[in-house]
Amino acid sequence: MAKLKYLDLDEFQEKLDQFVFLPTYTKLKHQYKNEFDKFLGKHKMVVINVKPNSKYNYCTKTHSFTIFKVPEDKLGKLFNYRSKWVLIRCDSSSGGSWGYYWNEVYELKKSVENFDLNHLKQKYKEYFIINNE
Secondary structure, three states: OOOEOEEOHHHHHHHHHHHHOOOOOOHHHHHHHHHHHHHHHOEOOEEEEEOOOOOOOOOOOOOOEEEEEOOOOOOHHHHHHOOOEEEEEEEEOOOOOOOOEEEEEEEEOOOOOHHHHHHHHHHHHHHEEEOOO
């Protein structure tokens, strides 16, 4: 089966909510995390390995994310996403460890307005980073 080109932001939020808002790692939280990972695995993405203090790091912690329109002059792995809206989610190799981690870049089908970004910040607090690219 071919991977989906676009990530549905509403479905992403639904899957993330189930997983991230449970306070402790119970059997249910592990189940929701597995469903979240399966959902993300169905989509095309670009992976960017970054260090915590890199200027190319777009997030602050594991499972945090940001959304922005890629600038026209962007180089590197985001080159193919110029003028497109992307969601970048952070993940790490051992849960909360920030020694080695990566940014997963997913293309969004539609634009996200400033009002929506502020709403996401209120809802997800430290999990959502407003990017000023």
